[in-house]
Amino acid sequence: MNLRSKLSNPYLVFTIIYLFMIVVAFFLDSPYEILNGLKNIILTPDILITDYIEIGGVGATLVNAALTSLICTFILIKLKIKANGSTIIALWLMTGFSFFGKNLLNIWPIMIGVALFARYQKQPLLNYSLVMMLSTTLAPTSSQLSFVSDNIFVSLACGSILGIFIGFILSPIATHCISAHGGFNLYNIGFASGLLATLVMSAFRSFGINFEARLIWDKDNTLILSILLIIICIYLIIIGFYIGNNNINNLKSLVKHPGRLVSDFYILYGGTAYINMGLVGIFSTLYISILGSDINGPIIAGIMTIMGFGAFGKHLKNIIPVMLGATLAAIIYPEPVYSPSLSLAILFSTCLAPISGKFGYKIGILAGILHVFLVMNVGYLHGGLNLYNNGLAGGLVAMILIPLITTFKKDVKKDEV
Structure with a gap:
């Protein structure tokens, strides 16, 4: 297979970008700085606006974005999903939002919830793979609840359960939302997730749980x-x-x-x-x-x-x-x-x-x-x-x-x- 044929595979084209990001990360920061930055990224609540570059540094953020993207690329390949425009946007949104909001830990509860919904529907996971990745827009819902209690195990359990539940019910909501805007809003999952997150936040506020607005914004890079x-x-x-x-x-x-x-x-x-x-x-x-x-x-x-x-x-x-x-x-x-x-x-x-x-x-x-x-x-x-x-x-x-x-x-x- 010649080079041109190999580069016709989007997964290879984008994997080269992810590996490039990792190489750049280790040129900019030391391994210790990257590992420490990744720890800070994973252990920080992620509600808007939380800039991972300010939290963990450029190197750690690049590694976080590259690794989450590589994981999703591997999932798509493992499920034997042929690349198209929709898989490309799923990967690029995963990469982009891994600079603020998505990390190696908080994406999993939502994705597991979607996988469980696919099993409940008795359909192959590949039918829901794109929703599974795009639904991680609600990853902060899981991670934010994981930091509301002094007992870290209770908090993580509550956050994970909520994330799984949200992932489980998001797919049918997203399917019906597209008719509301007639396909003129390209961020359909964002629309569906916003409606669901509004419901979740309303329930939180009813029990006296509120999250302060935040603005963590890097200006130096x-x-x-x-x-x-x-x-x-x-x-x-x-x-x-x-x-x-x-x-x-x-x-x-x-x-x-x-x-x-x-x-x-x-x-x-x-x-x-x-x-x-x-x-x-x-x-x-x-x-x-x-x-x-x-x-x-x-x-x-x-x-x-x-x-x-x-x-x-x-x-x-x-x-x-x-x-x-x-x-x-x-x-x-x-x-x-x-x-x-x-x-x-x-x-x-x-x-x-x-x-x-x-x-x-x-x-x-x-x-x-x-x-x-x-x-x-x-x-x-x-x-x-x-x-x-x-x-x-x-x-x-x-x-x-x-x-x-x-x-x-x-x-x-x-x-x-």
Whole structure:
């Protein structure tokens, strides 16, 4: 098998990135610093916003992200799941959010819960593998409860049981949520998880359990992390040109897609999807840097989420209007546009890229504006337990906006939505 054939396997392409991250980690920090940092990451509650780079250092965070991603890659290979756009986003969200919120310990209860649901349904686990990985957005629910008691064994048991239960019931909720927003919110699991986390947090508050909002935000590693992101993006672009066919024409066709669920760019265009991932990654990194934001764990999660969906619905044509709208809203918001919450909202607002792709840039800008207004206020509902907070806000925006568009926009037929 020649090199080109080997690199046609996304699992190998991404494994090279994960191994690269580990190598970089040991260049930046000593083994002791990395091990100590991993311990701090695992033993720290993870509700929004908890930047692992600030908690454990750059090296430990890179190792945490690489190892959790390698574990998920191994699971996908073991289950003999052929790579496609949806497996790519599952891996990239796991990688990105392992910079803030997901770690080697807290992902397991949720994943076990989904696995038990698959057994309850008497279906193979491969049918639920993607939900199993994406549902780890609620990993902080498990880890947060693990730190509420002085008795560590009782706390871990309670946290694990809650995590397993949440994983068990999330799949059917997510399946039905997609009809609520009509596929115009790419973060469907985030929407479903936000609703479930709101219910869980409401129950906690009823018993007097509340979690204080937190903001742990690294400001000291922007340069090295920016370089790391750009290198990964350039690598993907090179791989895409190397293994892809008819790339320029494919890119022209790709950007004509609205991006509405399900838009699998990898299945449709093969290696060209890597080029798109690299392009949206470079654009997002430069855009957020121009706004003056720090590049750290949460920001990397936002950029890597955009990159992952570069294989499954996002491209420059449909994300730019939404990001511009989100930026306009951020400018008039009382906080600075480069503040943590607004920076993340601008990046994650691209969950509504299909609205821009389907209805044009003006509606896309409006969607971005509404997203920021909403996302800045929904975090309280779930108390920071849902890492994909913007998925909840995006789902609500789509639920409100799509009916209005189909009612008042004359050139849109309702049966097309």
